[in-house]
Amino acid sequence: MKGDKQDESFFGERLSAEKSTATEGLRWRAPEASRLNGETIDGESALVFSLGLVLWEVWTGEVPWKEMDEANAQRQNEGGVKPNLKLVSDTEIRDLITKCISFDPKDRPSLKDVLHGLGEAESKPPEQPATLPKPSDTRDVRS
Numbered sequence: 001m002k003g004d005k006q007d008e009s010f011f012g013e014r015l016s017a018e019k020s021t022a023t024e025g026l027r028w029r030a031p032e033a034s035r036l037n038g039e040t041i042d043g044e045s046a047l048v049f050s051l052g053l054v055l056w057e058v059w060t061g062e063v064p065w066k067e068m069d070e071a072n073a074q075r076q077n078e079g080g081v082k083p084n085l086k087l088v089s090d091t092e093i094r095d096l097i098t099k100c101i102s103f104d105p106k107d108r109p110s111l112k113d114v115l116h117g118l119g120e121a122e123s124k125p126p127e128q129p130a131t132l133p134k135p136s137d138t139r140d141v142r143s
Contacts, residue, residue, distance in 0.1 A: 026070040026074035027065055027068075027070055027073030027074060027077070028050045028053045028054065029049075029074055030045070030049035030050060030105070031077045031079075032046065032105055033046050034077075034078055041105070042105055044110065044111055045106075047111060048110070048111055049077075049100060049101055049102075049105070049108060051114060052097050052108075053083070053101060055097050055118075056085070056088065059090075060083075060084075062083075064076075064083045080103040082101055085097065092121045096109075
């Protein structure tokens with residue numbers, strides 16, 4: 001009987017782990033992926049939505065809706081709520097992200113257009129160049 005409890009405990013933990021992984025990544029999921037109702041979704045368009053949120057995350061260094069659990073973050077996507085786009089200072093990147101995370105899949109660019117847009121943004125100088133500290137502003141880390 002002792003072995004049965006161990007097995008039960010093991011499988012219970014395994015089941016809990018499977019349930020938790022089923023919700024991972026919801027905060028990046030396209031809104032239409034949650035409301036399938038037997039419909040087919042455009043995989044590329046859903047991918048572009050997720051990529052838009054990843055681009056926002058990379059640019060800002062923040063996880064979308066980090067203060068929420070996965071399910072509540074997904075509800076933000078389902079409701080058409082966007083992360084704070086003002087945190088993206090580059091207007092071209094912000095515009096690209098805005099298009100990628102459009103609520104209506106038909107309004108999103110193709111993956112090819114996203115990659116092209118990223119390539120164009122990369123080839124241009126930044127809008128606000130980084131400023132280096134003046135020599136008097138630097139501190140000797142040894143002191």
